[in-house]
Amino acid sequence: MQYHYGMTQFRMLTVGLIGALAAAVCCFTPILIGLLGAVGLSALTGYLDYVLLPAIVIFAALVIYALVRRKAV
Numbered sequence: 001m002q003y004h005y006g007m008t009q010f011r012m013l014t015v016g017l018i019g020a021l022a023a024a025v026c027c028f029t030p031i032l033i034g035l036l037g038a039v040g041l042s043a044l045t046g047y048l049d050y051v052l053l054p055a056i057v058i059f060a061a062l063v064i065y066a067l068v069r070r071k072a073v
Helices: 009-028 031-038 042-072
Strands: none
Touching (some): 009 042, 031 042
16 A cells, blocks of 8 residues: 555646636625625735736636646656
8 A cells, every 4th residue: 555645646736727707706706795795804805916917817827836746647
């Protein structure tokens, strides 16, 4: 039995895709703004761009890295 330390290629791709989709949904729809307003945290909506846009870039880079590693193997 072989043990893997860290993320496998499939898991890395899955995490990247789910994270990128979640960040894109929060960024392009007002759902997150509505939810923050409902719980009384609407003052934080001005800072969402500082969090969500880098999150999209990071998760997209993770997807690209996983796809490149998948082709190399």
